[in-house]
Amino acid sequence: MFDFMDMGYDESSAPIASGPYIPDAGECMRCGLCVSSCPTFRLFQVDEETPRRRLRTLSKILVENQPVSSEEQSHLDNCLQCRACETVCPSRVNYGELFDQARMQLQVKPGWLGKLAFSLIERKRLRSLLIPLFAVYLKSGLQKPLRKTGLLTKLHLAEAEGLMGKPAVEALAERYPTSATKRGQVALFTGCIAEHFDRETLLAAIRLLNEIGYEVLVPSQQGCCGAIHQHNGQAASVLIDNNIKVFNALNVEAVLHTSTACGAMLSEYKNVDDGAVQLFQQRLCDINDFLLQHWPDDLQLKSDQVNIAVHEPCSQRNILKNSAAVYGLLQKVQGLNVVTLADNSICCGAGGSYMLSHSQNAGQLRALKQQIITESSADVVVSSNFGCAMFLTNDEGKVVHPLVLIAGHLDM
Numbered sequence: 001m002f003d004f005m006d007m008g009y010d011e012s013s014a015p016i017a018s019g020p021y022i023p024d025a026g027e028c029m030r031c032g033l034c035v036s037s038c039p040t041f042r043l044f045q046v047d048e049e050t051p052r053r054r055l056r057t058l059s060k061i062l063v064e065n066q067p068v069s070s071e072e073q074s075h076l077d078n079c080l081q082c083r084a085c086e087t088v089c090p091s092r093v094n095y096g097e098l099f100d101q102a103r104m105q106l107q108v109k110p111g112w113l114g115k116l117a118f119s120l121i122e123r124k125r126l127r128s129l130l131i132p133l134f135a136v137y138l139k140s141g142l143q144k145p146l147r148k149t150g151l152l153t154k155l156h157l158a159e160a161e162g163l164m165g166k167p168a169v170e171a172l173a174e175r176y177p178t179s180a181t182k183r184g185q186v187a188l189f190t191g192c193i194a195e196h197f198d199r200e201t202l203l204a205a206i207r208l209l210n211e212i213g214y215e216v217l218v219p220s221q222q223g224c225c226g227a228i229h230q231h232n233g234q235a236a237s238v239l240i241d242n243n244i245k246v247f248n249a250l251n252v253e254a255v256l257h258t259s260t261a262c263g264a265m266l267s268e269y270k271n272v273d274d275g276a277v278q279l280f281q282q283r284l285c286d287i288n289d290f291l292l293q294h295w296p297d298d299l300q301l302k303s304d305q306v307n308i309a310v311h312e313p314c315s316q317r318n319i320l321k322n323s324a325a326v327y328g329l330l331q332k333v334q335g336l337n338v339v340t341l342a343d344n345s346i347c348c349g350a351g352g353s354y355m356l357s358h359s360q361n362a363g364q365l366r367a368l369k370q371q372i373i374t375e376s377s378a379d380v381v382v383s384s385n386f387g388c389a390m391f392l393t394n395d396e397g398k399v400v401h402p403l404v405l406i407a408g409h410l411d412m
């Protein structure tokens with residue numbers, strides 16, 4: 001059996017703070033409380049795949065300024081950055097931030113595919129050129145024959161191609177006025193990929209906001225939140241600065257996000273201008289929270305008798321910590337039988353770009369989650385993170401954002 005304390009840790013190799021002091025990385029007590037919360041430990045059952053062993057590596061990079069072996073690097077790369085370890089750590093080790101700092105320090109150079117992905121994320125114009133081409137490709141019937149050639153697998157594009165559904169190619173409008181009595185004005189953060197591939201959720205959000213009396217602004221100059229860049233050792237400051245500038249310029253009550261992974265990143269923005277970040281974050285709000293707080297007493301939804309299972313994304317459980325809002329919103333539909341998906345504390349494997357970069361590990365975690373979904377006998381599974389919903393959707397069922405379900409029960 002695995003012994004939590006048997007990690008071959010040599011006290012003589014304890015971190016020597018010769019570099020700048022980095023809080024937390026050297027403050028791990030090696031208590032092991034984080035081990036069972038870690039999805040990679042669940043997969044591999046070895047100490048190298050635990051948060052505390054990764055913290056040793058992070059400490060080596062950030063505190064000792066030592067090179068790391070390729071083996072240490074590979075165990076570090078296996079991390080999904082789910083941050084479940086942070087929530088159980090008695091030393092409150094700031095694992096996510098340390099991980100990002102270390103990746104940045106290692107100056108990881110992306111391959112051609114990574115470069116293409118970063119360009120797509122950064123450049124709206126490139127997306128608006130390539131996404132219609134992808135839509136044409138899906139319509140053309142070329143999908144099956146191309147898959148058969150094995151070319152997509154050779155180019156490492158098979159995973160991404162298999163996950164993507166039909167994209168929305170038209171841009172969203174900049175303003176969605178309400179026809180109800182106007183209560184205020186809010187802005188919607190759309191995300192980069194979600195803007196095209198999760199249009200259903202964005203339209204459900206706009207519809208619900210309009211219904212409760214809010215005009216919705218969707219500024220076209222907004223861009224990616226920067227999470228994929230930051231978690232992969234790339235500078236995200238240009239993306240961060242742009243979003244802060246664009247949303248701070250608007251006269252709105254709140255800036256709302258629909259996907260929790262983007263929301264988690266937006267909520268942790270840092271910038272040289274503290275005042276600008278403060279203004280941005282003061283108005284930032286998860287859409288589930290906003291709708292619940294502003295739900296009118298007289299707004300009734302159609303009742304329904306279906307079994308709903310709630311998947312709680314890691315970004316929602318471990319960073320935003322607002323899963324309760326989803327359950328509160330679902331209660332607005334009379335008759336729903338809402339249950340929490342078992343084992344919600346363990347990551348589904350999506351992990352942002354992890355589902356593409358570590359497809360084997362991700363696939364194993366997804367299989368565990370899908371088994372749990374099957375056992376739940378749910379008619380519908382809801383998730384507030386687009387990446388998880390896309391990754392968990394299969395032929396047996398689509399995972400949808402709770403807003404899609406709620407908006408579908410508006411009496412129109």
Ligand code: SF4
Pocket residue numbers: 027028029030031032033034035051052055085088089090091092093
């Ligand atoms: S729970 Fe915290 S202090 Fe304990 S081993 Fe894990 S990271 Fe270290």
Ligand code: SF4
Pocket residue numbers: 037038039040041050051054078079080081082083084085086095
């Ligand atoms: S962030 Fe998640 S995968 Fe990474 S060490 Fe912590 S628990 Fe494990």
